[in-house]
Amino acid sequence: MSTQALEAIANKQEATSDGTLKMSAHDVSVFYGPKQAINKVSIDVTQENVTAFIGPSGCGKSTFLRTLNRMNDTVAGARVEGLIKLDGEDIYSPSMDVVQLRARVGMVFQKPNPFPKSIYENIAYGPRIHGLAASRTDMDQIVEKSLKRAGLWDEVKDRLTESGTALSGGQQQRLCIARAIAVDPEVILMDEPCSALDPIATAKIEELIHELRGRFAIVIVTHNMQQAARVSQRTAFFHLGTLVEYGDTSEIFTNPREVRTKDYITGRYG
Amino acid sequence: MQKRIAKRYASERRFRLVGLSAVLLSAAFLAFLLISMLFRGLPGFTQTEIRLPINFQSSSLMLDPAALKGPDAETTLAGADFESATAAAADAAFGEGGARLLSDGAWLKIRDAVKDTPEILKGKAEIWVPAAVNIDIAAKGDGPPEAEQALAKLKASNSVKTGLNLGFLTGADATDPTLVGIWGALKGSLMTMFVTLILAFPVGVFSAVYLEEYASKNRWTDLIEVSINNLAAVPSIIFGLLGLAVFLNFMHLPRSAPIVGGLTLALMTMPVIVIAGRNAIKSVPPSIRDAALGIGASRVQVVFHHVLPLALPGILTGTIIGMARALGETAPLLMIGMRAFISSSPTDFTAPATVLPVQVFLWSDEVSRGFVEKTSAAIIVLLVFLLAMNGVAIYLRNKFETRW
Numbered sequence: 001m002s003t004q005a006l007e008a009i010a011n012k013q014e015a016t017s018d019g020t021l022k023m024s025a026h027d028v029s030v031f032y033g034p035k036q037a038i039n040k041v042s043i044d045v046t047q048e049n050v051t052a053f054i055g056p057s058g059c060g061k062s063t064f065l066r067t068l069n070r071m072n073d074t075v076a077g078a079r080v081e082g083l084i085k086l087d088g089e090d091i092y093s094p095s096m097d098v099v100q101l102r103a104r105v106g107m108v109f110q111k112p113n114p115f116p117k118s119i120y121e122n123i124a125y126g127p128r129i130h131g132l133a134a135s136r137t138d139m140d141q142i143v144e145k146s147l148k149r150a151g152l153w154d155e156v157k158d159r160l161t162e163s164g165t166a167l168s169g170g171q172q173q174r175l176c177i178a179r180a181i182a183v184d185p186e187v188i189l190m191d192e193p194c195s196a197l198d199p200i201a202t203a204k205i206e207e208l209i210h211e212l213r214g215r216f217a218i219v220i221v222t223h224n225m226q227q228a229a230r231v232s233q234r235t236a237f238f239h240l241g242t243l244v245e246y247g248d249t250s251e252i253f254t255n256p257r258e259v260r261t262k263d264y265i266t267g268r269y270g
Numbered sequence: 271m272q273k274r275i276a277k278r279y280a281s282e283r284r285f286r287l288v289g290l291s292a293v294l295l296s297a298a299f300l301a302f303l304l305i306s307m308l309f310r311g312l313p314g315f316t317q318t319e320i321r322l323p324i325n326f327q328s329s330s331l332m333l334d335p336a337a338l339k340g341p342d343a344e345t346t347l348a349g350a351d352f353e354s355a356t357a358a359a360a361d362a363a364f365g366e367g368g369a370r371l372l373s374d375g376a377w378l379k380i381r382d383a384v385k386d387t388p389e390i391l392k393g394k395a396e397i398w399v400p401a402a403v404n405i406d407i408a409a410k411g412d413g414p415p416e417a418e419q420a421l422a423k424l425k426a427s428n429s430v431k432t433g434l435n436l437g438f439l440t441g442a443d444a445t446d447p448t449l450v451g452i453w454g455a456l457k458g459s460l461m462t463m464f465v466t467l468i469l470a471f472p473v474g475v476f477s478a479v480y481l482e483e484y485a486s487k488n489r490w491t492d493l494i495e496v497s498i499n500n501l502a503a504v505p506s507i508i509f510g511l512l513g514l515a516v517f518l519n520f521m522h523l524p525r526s527a528p529i530v531g532g533l534t535l536a537l538m539t540m541p542v543i544v545i546a547g548r549n550a551i552k553s554v555p556p557s558i559r560d561a562a563l564g565i566g567a568s569r570v571q572v573v574f575h576h577v578l579p580l581a582l583p584g585i586l587t588g589t590i591i592g593m594a595r596a597l598g599e600t601a602p603l604l605m606i607g608m609r610a611f612i613s614s615s616p617t618d619f620t621a622p623a624t625v626l627p628v629q630v631f632l633w634s635d636e637v638s639r640g641f642v643e644k645t646s647a648a649i650i651v652l653l654v655f656l657l658a659m660n661g662v663a664i665y666l667r668n669k670f671e672t673r674w
Binding site for chain 1: 486487555557558559560561562563564565566567568571575576580
């Protein structure tokens with residue numbers, strides 16, 4: 001593995017012990033029509049830790065991520081088998097309201113996708129549809145708090161009425177993170193949030209993930225191994241739709257149990 | 271090498287030249303159409319009038335001014351023979367055959383004047399009345415020789431003028447070209463378009479939303495899609511037959527009425543709106559839907575808060591194109607009886623009416639020479655209406671367009 005990644009692990013101060021269980025998946029399989037994309041994956045996501053999914057392109061890590069807040073429901077022909085629990089509740093049970101689920105499990109996408117509305121409206125939309133703000137001042141507070149948590153407040157506080165799409169790519173992605181945390185979710189899923197960003201914007205997002213850790217359970221998909229090493233405490237390695245190895249990030253990167261994991265993180269394929 | 275580059279540039283220049291000439295050619299055709307319409311049509315908005323001196327004392331009217339102020343004024347007026355009184359006055363003023371200088375409807379002006387101020391019945395008066403078709407055309411420079419002579423005589427006595435024809439803008443169809451008006455057809459068109467819009471727009475937009483956002487892709491939706499595409503290409507007269515069979519023969523709605531015309535045109539416009547709407551909805555990036563779903567918006571909220579506002583400019587453009595096509599449509603309306611001779615503008619949606627393109631068609635079929643300029647004038651009104659609609663469409667599109 002690269003020296004960069006090693007350094008990142010060495011410098012990390014956080015404890016990597018197991019935290020409180022937030023989400024768990026048991027034998028989850030996903031099918032797109034007749035094609036099986038995910039084969040019997042079991043994983044636990046804890047409240048305190050950032051969980052990273054790594055693996056080569058097309059290994060199913062994004063697909064699996066999208067089953068965690070049922071975004072795959074919108075894909076025609078997609079079918080999920082197995083059990084996924086959020087705080088012990090089956091999220092695919094008929095009694096689970098998918099709209100409420102997505103308010104509890106927020107998502108940040110690969111490409112920054114702010115609404116073509118003002119910065120204020122981008123943040124206020126979620127709280128408004130969930131009825132989280134009783135008054136205009138409440139809403140102002142939510143917007144300010146969310147933008148501050150996303151580290152964007154100082155950059156945009158004077159131009160909240162400008163379009164969210166007028167921001168730079170990195171700012172747009174932080175706006176999307178602010179939008180996700182505005183509805184006060186319990187889990188935030190991030191699907192390669194930095195793949196469209198330059199290194200400086202990436203560093204800011206990673207810093208932000210550090211700050212958000214603990215308040216939200218965070219699951220991040222990345223194809224950048226250094227990034228997984230830098231931001232996560234737990235890492236899952238996916239290959240061809242199966243979960244090859246799952247454990248503490250330091251373990252995975254320094255002492256992988258599986259040959260395939262070792263080959264991938266040393267750059268044999270990917 | 272040099273030669274190949276030169277050849278490439280030459281072919282590029284040739285291509286640009288061909289494109290430019292195509293654009294110029296179509297622009298020239300358009301300009302020719304508009305200019306010729308303007309030249310023929312503008313005289314249709316004016317009307318030659320003749321000053322007719324009339325002596326009510328010696329006329330055959332025998333009306334009592336006092337009776338015209340009472341409650342029976344209408345009946346008294348209806349009983350009076352204004353037509354022969356007018357003819358007699360014209361003969362007296364302009365010599366034998368003087369009545370032929372006046373329009374068939376000249377007596378209406380005399381009647382209106384008497385109605386307004388009954389006092390003129392006590393003496394003589396001079397009233398401007400519309401000239402006959404021949405005189406009107408001669409005054410506009412294109413009349414037969416005998417009309418030119420009569421006009422010269424009238425001009426010598428300073429009793430002829432050409433002014434704006436208010437009657438054309440406020441009246442409805444008539445048998446005499448000097449008396450026709452476009453307002454009846456214009457109002458009929460407006461009412462028909464209104465019915466078409468309030469039916470076709472919501473139904474079309476909701477169909478598009480359902481098909482794009484909700485319907486699963488299977489053989490049935492494929493079939494529906496093919497049917498809608500085919501429906502948009504069906505010749506309009508077929509829709510007229512459908513309207514005749516369903517709305518008139520089966521549902522027994524009134525013949526020639528704007529509501530039936532609107533229903534028929536709505537059937538024709540709906541597929542156009544559905545297709546335009548689906549394309550507009552399809553072009554909304556999926557990332558916006560994901561973003562809204564990802565923070566817990568329901569499907570309906572995604573559609574109404576994000577997809578429809580972004581698709582609206584495209585939907586509106588498609589709707590206006592469909593409406594413009596409906597506005598210019600003649601054939602289906604002929605089938606449901608909107609080609610009748612309607613001499614008053616429609617008062618409600620079930621009253622008999624005609625529409626602008628049908629009026630153009632009817633007038634172009636008339637024998638009288640005076641209808642030529644009226645036809646062109648009606649075309650001008652139709653084109654102005656169309657331009658106004660397109661203007662509204664462009665305004666709305668720019669207003670709702672989101673800059674990314």
